[in-house]
Every structure is written in C-alpha cells, then in structure tokens.
Amino acid sequence: xxxxxxxxxxxxxxxxxxxxxxxxxxxxxxxxxxxxxxxxxxxxxxxxxxxxxxxxxxxxxxxxxxxxxxxxxxxxxxxxxxxxxxxxxxxxxxxxxxxxxxxxxxxxxxxxxxxxxxxxxxxxxxxxxxxxxxxxxxxxxxxxxxxxxxxxxxxxxxxxxxx
Amino acid sequence: xxxxxxxxxxxxxxxxxxxxxxxxxxxxxxxxxxxxxxxxxxxxxxxxxxxxxxxxxxxxxxxxxxxxxxxxxxxxxxxxxxxxxxxxxxxxxxxxxxxxxxxxxxxxxxxxxxxxxxxxxxxxxxxxxxxxxxxxxxxxxxxxxxxxxxxxxxxxxxxxxxxxxxxxxxxxxxxxxxxxxxxxxxxxxxxxxxxxxxxxxxxxxxxxxxxxxxxxxxxxxxxxxxxxxxxxxxxxxxxxxxxxxxxxxxxxxxxxxxxxxxxxxxxxxxxxxxxxxxxxxxxxxxxxxxxxxxxxxxxxxxxxxxxxxxxxxxxxxxxxxxxxxxxxxxxxxxxxxxxxxxxxxxxxxxxxxxxxxxxxxxxxxxxxxxxxxxxxxxxxxxxxxxxxxxxxxxxxxxxxxxxxxxxxxxxxxxxxxxxxxxxxxxxxx
Ligand SMILES: Cc1cc2nc3c(=O)[nH]c(=O)nc-3n(C[C@H](O)[C@H](O)[C@H](O)COP(=O)(O)O)c2cc1C
Ligand code: SF4
Ligand code: FES
Numbered sequence: 001x002x003x004x005x006x007x008x009x010x011x012x013x014x015x016x017x018x019x020x021x022x023x024x025x026x027x028x029x030x031x032x033x034x035x036x037x038x039x040x041x042x043x044x045x046x047x048x049x050x051x052x053x054x055x056x057x058x059x060x061x062x063x064x065x066x067x068x069x070x071x072x073x074x075x076x077x078x079x080x081x082x083x084x085x086x087x088x089x090x091x092x093x094x095x096x097x098x099x100x101x102x103x104x105x106x107x108x109x110x111x112x113x114x115x116x117x118x119x120x121x122x123x124x125x126x127x128x129x130x131x132x133x134x135x136x137x138x139x140x141x142x143x144x145x146x147x148x149x150x151x152x153x154x155x156x157x158x159x160x161x162x163x
Numbered sequence: 164x165x166x167x168x169x170x171x172x173x174x175x176x177x178x179x180x181x182x183x184x185x186x187x188x189x190x191x192x193x194x195x196x197x198x199x200x201x202x203x204x205x206x207x208x209x210x211x212x213x214x215x216x217x218x219x220x221x222x223x224x225x226x227x228x229x230x231x232x233x234x235x236x237x238x239x240x241x242x243x244x245x246x247x248x249x250x251x252x253x254x255x256x257x258x259x260x261x262x263x264x265x266x267x268x269x270x271x272x273x274x275x276x277x278x279x280x281x282x283x284x285x286x287x288x289x290x291x292x293x294x295x296x297x298x299x300x301x302x303x304x305x306x307x308x309x310x311x312x313x314x315x316x317x318x319x320x321x322x323x324x325x326x327x328x329x330x331x332x333x334x335x336x337x338x339x340x341x342x343x344x345x346x347x348x349x350x351x352x353x354x355x356x357x358x359x360x361x362x363x364x365x366x367x368x369x370x371x372x373x374x375x376x377x378x379x380x381x382x383x384x385x386x387x388x389x390x391x392x393x394x395x396x397x398x399x400x401x402x403x404x405x406x407x408x409x410x411x412x413x414x415x416x417x418x419x420x421x422x423x424x425x426x427x428x429x430x431x432x433x434x435x436x437x438x439x440x441x442x443x444x445x446x447x448x449x450x451x452x453x454x455x456x457x458x459x460x461x462x463x464x465x466x467x468x469x470x471x472x473x474x475x476x477x478x479x480x481x482x483x484x485x486x487x488x489x490x491x492x493x494x495x496x497x498x499x500x501x502x503x504x505x506x507x508x509x510x511x512x513x514x515x516x517x518x519x520x521x522x523x524x525x526x527x528x529x530x531x532x533x534x535x536x537x538x539x540x541x542x543x544x545x546x547x548x549x550x551x552x553x554x555x556x557x558x559x560x561x562x563x564x565x566x567x568x569x570x571x572x573x574x575x576x577x578x579x580x581x582x583x584x585x586x587x588x589x590x591x592x
Contacts, residue, residue: 027288027329028351029369035351036334040293061351074353074510075334077293089294093255094454095412097500098492131337131504132255132454133294136412136484137419146296 013056017045021060031061035071039078048079076130083126084119088160089143093132096140104140105129107157125161168398170386171379171406172422175266181301184308187269193314195388199277200322205236208281208388215387215395216404220259221249221340221377222452222481224470227384233364234282234372245373246279246287247349248381251333251340253292255454255504256486259408260378262420264291264298267382268305272328274381276314277388279326282374287328290345293335302330337508341557342375344510355512356557379408401426401469409468411437413487414444420484426472430464432485444489448573452481454501455562457569458488477569494574495581498567499527505563516560519550523567535582544571 013021021038025031038057042049049057049072058068072078079087088108092101105116108127112120119126135141138150144160152160167173174182174190187193199208213228234244248271252260263271271289279287291299306328309315317325331349333339339348343357346368367373383405387395396404403425409432410420416438423432429451433439440446448458451468457478459466466476473480488494506520523546529535547568550560571578 027327027331030350032351033349036348037331040332040334070353071351075336077333077335092500093504094486094497094500095256098413098497130294130335131253131508132257134252134258134261134292136256136258136486137410139412139418143294148297 013042013053013060014045017041018060021057032063034061035063035068036075036078039068039072043079047085048082054080081117082119083128085124086126086145088125088127089130089133090127091131091133091135091139091141091143092129093136095136096132099139101140103154104142104152104157107154108160111157111161167390167394168424169406169422170390170398171263171270171382171408172267174270175262181265182267182269184269184305184312187267187273191389192269192385193273193312195385196273196276196280196314197320199280199388200320200324203388205281205283206232208277211392212281212384212387215392216399217380217383217387217395218403218470219377220379220383220407220483222254222455222479224480227376227380230364230376231278231282231374233362234374235365236283243286243371244282244284245368245371246275246282246284247342247345247368247373247375248275248287248289248378249340249342249345249375250289250291250295250298250378251345252295252378253335253337253340253508254482255501256412256450257453257482257484258410258412259420259482259484261295261298262408263378263382264295265301268298268301269309270382270385271302271378272305272309273314274384275328276309276319276326277384278374278376278381279328280319280324282372283324284374285325285327287326288349288368289328289330290339290349291330291332293333295332299330299332306330336510337504338510338557338559341559344557345375346373353510355510358556399425399469401467402471403469407468407483409436410484411449411487412484413449414441414489414492415439415487416441423468426467426469428465428467429459429485432468433464433487437487440487440489444491446487447490447492447494448488450481450486450488450566451478452483452485454486454504455479455559455565456481457565458494458573459569460573479565493577494570495527495531495577498570499524499531501566502527502563505559509559510557513556513560515550516555516563519546520560520563522546523550523563530578530581533581533584535578537579537582539582540571540575540578543567547571 020041024034024037055065058065140152142149209231217227218224338344339354344354348354363373412418421436470480502523506524509516511517547564552561
C-alpha cells in the first residue's frame with residue numbers, strides 16, 4: 001500500500017497515542033517490547049495501521065520500519081488494511097465448524113454483501129475468520145467488536161447486525 | 164460455605180457476574196499469600212507446591228514446584244527474575260482459562276503473587292490473548308484493587324517483598340502460547356520459538372531467569388498454601404493430585420466445563436456431566452485434551468483423566484477439554500479443519516512444519532474432493548513421522564500430527580471411502 005505522493009510521508013501520531021505508548025514503555029526493560037501494544041494503541045484510535053503510522057511508531061520506538069512491519073504482519077489482530085467500524089470475527093475452529101460456522105459466515109457475508117476482509121459499503125463492518133475463541137461449549141460463537149456472542153443461531157445473525 | 168472439593172471454582176456462581184475482591188476474601192482469599200509471606204521462606208513455598216504434586220495445566224504436565232526449584236536463586240539474590248502467566252489460550256477446543264480469568268481474577272492474581280514470591284521475581288507479566296477483552300478489563304480492575312489493599316506493589320503485606328504485575332495483551336497467534344515464542348512476543352518481536360537450552364528458567368525474558376506458568380496452574384497455588392499439601396493430595400482420585408477443569412464440546416446434550424478431581428473417568432465426564440450425546444447422534448470418538456491430542460474411541464471411555472493413564476491409552480491429557488466426534492461428522496473433514504488451523508498458525512521457522520502442514524492440508528483436500536489415491540494415505544503417514552517429535556523446532560508440528568495419525572489409524576475406512584468414490588452420507592458442517 002503506497003501513500004499518495006503529495007501527502008507527507010511522516011503523518012505522525014496524536015498526543016493521546018504517544019502518551020499511551022509512553023505509559024506502556026514503563027512496563028518493560030526495553031522499548032522494543034512495546035511494539036505490539038503500540039500498534040494496538042494506534043489501531044484503537046484509527047481502526048487500522050497505515051504505512052505512515054507504522055513509520056511513525058517505528059521512529060518513536062527506535063526501530064526500523066522493516067523490523068516493525070515484520071512484527072505487524074506476524075500477528076492476526078493487527079490490521080494493515082482499512083477495516084469497518086466494527087470487525088465481526090466468526091470462529092472457524094473445530095467445534096464451531098462442526099456446529100455451523102460456515103453457515104454463519106455465509107449468512108453474514110450475504111447480509112452485508114461483502115467477502116471476507118472487505119468493508120461493507122457503509123463502512124460499518126468487516127467480517128474476518130478467527131481461531132477458537134475459547135467458548136466452544138457455546139459454539140458457534142462470534143466476536144462482534146469486543147463483545148463475545150454465544151450460541152449463535154440463524155436468527156441471531158440478523159440480531160448481530162441489528163437490522 | 165466453601166466448597167472444599169472445588170477450590171478453583173468455589174467462587175464462580177451462575178447468579179453473580181464475577182467474584183469481587185470482597186467475595187474472594189470472604190472464602191479464604193489471600194490467606195494463602197499471607198501464610199507464604201509471613202510464615203514461609205521462598206524455598207519452603209516451592210517445596211509445598213512440589214510436594215502437593217501440582218502438575219502444569221498448560222498441557223505438558225511438569226511438576227510446578229519442581230520447575231520453580233530449578234530457577235537459580237542462590238548466587239545473586241538481587242538478580243532480576245520474571246514470572247510470566249501464559250494466558251494465551253488459543254488451542255481449538257480449549258475454553259478453561261477464560262472462565263478462571265473472567266470469573267475469579269483475584270484467584271489468579273494471588274497465585275501469581277505467591278509464585279513470584281517463591282522464585283523471588285520482582286516483575287510478573289500476564290500474557291493475555293488479545294481477544295479476551297472481558298478478561299482484560301476484569302484483570303486490570305482486580306490488579307488495582309489488589310494494589311490498594313497492599314497485596315501488590317512495594318512491601319507486599321508489609322514485608323520486604325516487592326512485586327509489580329503488568330498485563331500484556333497479545334495480538335493473536337497460536338504459537339505465542341509456546342513458552343519461548345511467548346517470551347519473544349513479550350519482547351516485542353515476531354513470536355518464533357527459541358532454541359533450548361538455554362531454558363527460560365535460566366535465561367528467559369531479556370536473558371533473565373523466567374518461569375512461565377499456565378493460568379489454571381497458578382490458580383491452584385493459593386489453595387495449596389492455604390489448606391495444605393495433604394488436603395490437596397486428597398483431592399485426586401487416581402495417581403495425580405488436585406482438581407482440574409474438564410470440559411466437553413460438540414454434539415453432546417450439555418456442553419460445558421466442570422471442576423472435577425484428577426483421575427475422573429472420561430465416561431463420567433461425557434455421560435454424566437455432559438449428559439451424553441444429543442438425540443440422534445452416537446459417539447464416534449473424541450480428542451481428550453484439545454486439538455493437538457490423539458483421538459480416542461468409545462472403548463476408551465473408562466480411561467481416567469490422569470496424565471499417565473491418558474498417555475497409556477495413546478493420547479494426552481493436554482488441556483483437559485475434550486472435543487467430541489459424533490457419527491454424523493466426517494472425521495476426515497474434521498481433521499482437515501484441524502490441520503488448516505495448524506498450517507495457518509505455523510510460525511514458518513523450520514522447514515518440515517512450514518512445508519509439511521500446507522502439504523497435509525492439500526492432500527486432505529484432494530482426498531475429500533475425490534481426487535485422492537491410496538498412496539496419499541501412505542504420504543500422510545509419512546508426514547506424521549516427518550513432523551513428529553524431534554524433527555521440528557517446537558511442539559506445534561508434532562501436536563498437529565496427533566489427531567491426524569490417530570484418525571488414520573481409527574478412521575481409515577473414512578479416508579478410503581473418499582478415495583474409492585463411495586462417500587458415506589455424511590452431514591457436512
Ligand atoms: C504451540 C503451542 C501452544 C501452546 N499454547 C499454550 C497456551 O495457550 N497456554 C498455556 O498455558 N500453555 C501453552 N503451551 C504450553 C507452554 O509452552 C508451556 O508448557 C506452559 O505454558 C507451561 O506452563 P505450565 O507448566 O503451568 O503448564 C503451548 C505449547 C505449544 C507447543
Ligand atoms: S514446528 Fe512449526 S511452529 Fe514450531 S518452530 Fe517449527 S515452523 Fe514454527
Ligand atoms: S471452536 Fe469456536 S470457540 Fe472454540
């Protein structure tokens with residue numbers, strides 16, 4: 001993903017972001033350790049981590065952008081592409097799979113008219129698969145934003161989307 | 164009244180959101196810590212936990228007190244040591260630590276403080292799975308409460324012992340649960356496992372002695388200190404001591420999680436606690452301890468949930484949360500789902516795992532699509548050896564091979580049916 005050339009390469013971080021990242025730094029022996037939390041802080045404020053933000057965080061932590069990019073791409077919950085306001089993670093691991101996860105995915109995607117990883121036209125939602133959410137006794141389960149929804153039935157799919 | 168036979172879940176009640184500090188203290192909470200700090204030397208606390216026979220609940224089953232006793236303590240008392248809580252629960256089919264974290268956060272925190280005292284660690288990290296938002300919120304709050312009460316921070320309970328506990332939320336990757344990969348993740352790096360030796364006990368986080376323990380393991384510790392070694396040992400029904408959270412998911416009547424004595428027969432868990440199979444379904448097999456354990460069959464129902472007993476039956480206790488295979492779910496497709504997980508989550512560090520897992524997935528997909536050949540089953544068997552113990556850098560790949568190798572053994576006809584083009588009328592999920 002290239003930023004448009006007329007935009008400054010260094011977009012910088014907000015004061016709030018920098019303060020939150022600095023607060024995390026006090027917990028570790030070494031600045032590098034904050035990498036993942038810093039990316040998550042940026043993501044909390046902006047929903048995803050753009051190239052410009054990645055460069056800014058790298059600078060703040062004294063890392064090379066390539067080094068930080070290697071970390072960012074390793075983890076499933078760091079988004080390097082824009083996502084909707086609410087990310088819907090549906091569990092596709094074994095018990096949920098057995099009890100209808102694929103069916104839920106189809107219903108969700110059809111409702112929002114999106115493929116996995118895409119943003120709905122209104123910018124509200126992105127649907128992504130996720131591994132076992134640790135609630136297999138209530139399979140199938142879906143994580144909507146930071147809310148875990150259990151025992152999802154067909155009707156519940158419409159409830160999730162509130163329409 | 165305290166339920167002394169269920170120490171881990173005695174505060175967890177369906178009529179209450181979660182145990183507050185007051186709830187926790189009212190059933191003996193923080194008494195174990197008080198005893199450890201005021202009456203026992205660190206080495207003595209280690210010894211209690213070792214004698215109690217508590218074995219790691221993260222899967223490997225190593226004696227916890229023995230592990231602590233291997234941390235170098237004598238040479239340099241001022242040396243930084245770390246305690247790290249493995250709260251990365253991500254193994255498919257596993258849902259035990261989330262309950263403990265969300266419903267009784269102080270139990271874990273007390274366990275962490277005692278463990279840190281026992282190894283004289285001044286900093287502890289709780290490495291929490293990023294998706295566990297509610298747990299993060301409750302832990303953060305409980306840490307503040309514990310600090311306000313003097314259980315945490317400088318001069319714990321007015322002693323000379325100081326401890327900080329930090330909550331670190333992860334960003335999602337199964338390999339982070341492997342203890343050396345976890346240390347790299349905590350250091351802000353890609354979570355690839357480290358070579359052992361040196362073992363983390365000697366050289367872990369930032370090269371300092373580090374103990375990594377599972378959530379459930381640490382939740383046992385306060386009770387051992389408070390009620391004593393003999394009491395703890397009396398809880399087990401078989402060779403192993405204490406209680407454990409056992410769970411079952413799949414097409415059973417009452418999927419759930421139950422605190423039961425170690426050594427509880429599998430039949431009791433599946434038939435009594437889980438209520439048996441749902442109407443219209445029969446038990447075909449089960450993974451006794453999560454996605455990376457070998458299938459067992461109905462003929463193994465009388466095996467007891469002890470580390471050695473499950474191993475003798477050809478599988479592993481793992482996390483103690485079972486995944487049930489019913490007669491209308493295709494075992495080949497189930498194994499494909501598991502292998503897709505492992506292939507996706509492989510860290511890519513070593514070749515057998517990086518290449519072997521995607522190959523396994525391709526072969527299984529071809530078989531299911533009707534493009535398989537009988538030789539493919541030999542290739543799959545070959546892969547289970549190639550990715551088996553000793554051939555890869557960490558235990559992810561051998562774990563991935565466990566359900567596959569046992570499926571090839573027990574459900575061979577299901578694989579063959581796809582290959583000879585006579586596919587049974589299976590319910591595809
Ligand atoms: C791929 C892989 C994933 C693991 N995931 C976890 C996990 O999520 N939680 C955990 O406690 N242990 C996990 N373990 C086991 C840890 O490496 C380690 O043995 C454990 O945290 C030690 O704690 P214990 O002695 O208290 O069981 C995993 C191991 C491997 C190989
Ligand atoms: S076995 Fe797999 S997960 Fe483990 S180090 Fe090798 S590539 Fe990484
Ligand atoms: S398999 Fe979906 S929550 Fe565990």
